[in-house]
Amino acid sequence: MTLRLRAGALALATLTPVLAACGSGGGGGADDEFTMVIAAAVLGPKEEVAVYAVAQEMGYFEEEGITVDTANADGSVAAVQAVGTGQADITAADTGSILSAVDKNVGVVTVGGLVQNWPWQFATLPGSDIQSPEDLDGKKVGVISLASGSAPYARAFIRDAGLEPEQDVQLLPVGVGAQAASALSSGDVDALALYGQAYSVIESSGTELAYLENPDIFQGIRSLSFAVTQDAVEENQENVEGFLRASYKAMLFSAQNPEAAMRIGYKVFPSLLGGASVEDRLPSDLASLEAWLASATPTSGDPSSWSDWGAIPDEDWDKTQEYTVGAEQITEPLPIDDVWTSDLLEAANDFDAAEVIEQADSWSE
Known part of the structure; x- marks a missing residue:
């Protein structure tokens, strides 16, 4: 029996011709x-x-x-x-x-x-006035999407700084790659909350980044x-x-x-x-x-x-x-x-x- 994914629920990735969409x-x-x-x-x-x-x-x-x-x-x-x-x-x-x-x-x-x-970290543009987690007060933070691991990471980071997500800091979905880099460079967001591999893509395209250190609460988290x-x-x-x-x-x-x-x-x-x-x-x-x-x-x-x-x-x-x-x-x-x-x-x-x-x-x- 072949299982077809529900239309709109998931987007099929590009596959090699020998594979068929199926489930167990x-x-x-x-x-x-x-x-x-x-x-x-x-x-x-x-x-x-x-x-x-x-x-x-x-x-x-x-x-x-x-x-x-x-x-x-x-x-x-x-x-x-x-x-x-x-x-x-x-x-x-x-x-x-x-x-x-x-x-x-x-x-x-x-x-x-x-x-x-732990791969997640906050990043800003060099010279940003955000030099510590507390400086996020009143700022906008770009996350991959509100359904990704990026969002709960950002909320936990913000709370550890004594701030409240959505009340003190706004989270906005910006995706990854060029879309995320553009959002940061244009000022649509003041910081990004992404993972290391996503940042390497941004940096390889020529955008320089500065990083905030993660607090100890993230040590040992899977x-x-x-x-x-x-x-x-x-x-x-x-x-x-x-x-x-x-x-x-x-x-x-x-x-x-x-x-x-x-x-x-x-x-x-x-x-x-x-x-x-x-x-x-x-x-x-x-x-x-x-x-x-x-x-x-x-x-x-x-x-x-x-x-x-x-x-x-x-x-x-x-x-x-x-x-x-x-x-x-x-x-x-x-x-x-x-x-x-x-x-x-x-x-x-x-x-x-x-x-x-x-x-x-x-x-x-």
Whole structure:
């Protein structure tokens, strides 16, 4: 059975011809067919490249006996809703949005971490009169969208400065890339609240930025994590484990050889080129991908030493729940068993890392 996404609910990403839009898990599709929702309205050099494109091109999904398609949603809230309502099967979404969905009795659960180093930060133009968080009083802040992880981050940052969002500081959706840069440069907003990879795109286009330091409240908070339905864990565990295993192999490949990953990304998603040549696009896109990988992989050691892909320690969950309460996505911490299972990670980590690294080192077009 093939699951068609509801018109207007999600925008299908550009796909390779061999893939078909289909779903499983909560969606009622065939057991080995998945739709992965990318929690952004447009494609970019992030998980769609480092996870999906590499796993697809290198045959990691095929080795697991699964067929995976992609779709885009306008932010993490919409992505989690798509999974929870059976329109899709798995997403890498803002962990706070997953907690919020569980709090609203949406039947999703986190099965593995992805972005483990907090990627969000406030930025202004050099010379701005905003030199500290308190200087945001009376200002306008650009967020990706009010349905993205950008908005709760901005609210938590503002509250930590003793200010109230919407009352003292206005949040305006500005997207990413050129649109966000234009909003800042033109004065439509006074600051941006984006993630590191998005800033690298802006800076590579020639816009200089100055950054505000994050307060300590953001240390140890998890950003993107993989979420599926509870039913998928119970009824389709082997294939979800296979998806995670393929994804973490792709992450290892990408960290070992980011340029190869980016070139694979262009092959799987030609729209990433925007009509330009690979060589014209590669420098800026590679910088963006490397910035994203820096947020998604350990900060120490080299790829050959990394292990326990997807693990989220209890202390990180405590910090993440505390942050999510402060961002008003949930009213109080939730029972950890309602939002997280680590039962799939032993199988997800059961692969030969040395073989993946060799594949990355020897890759050629």
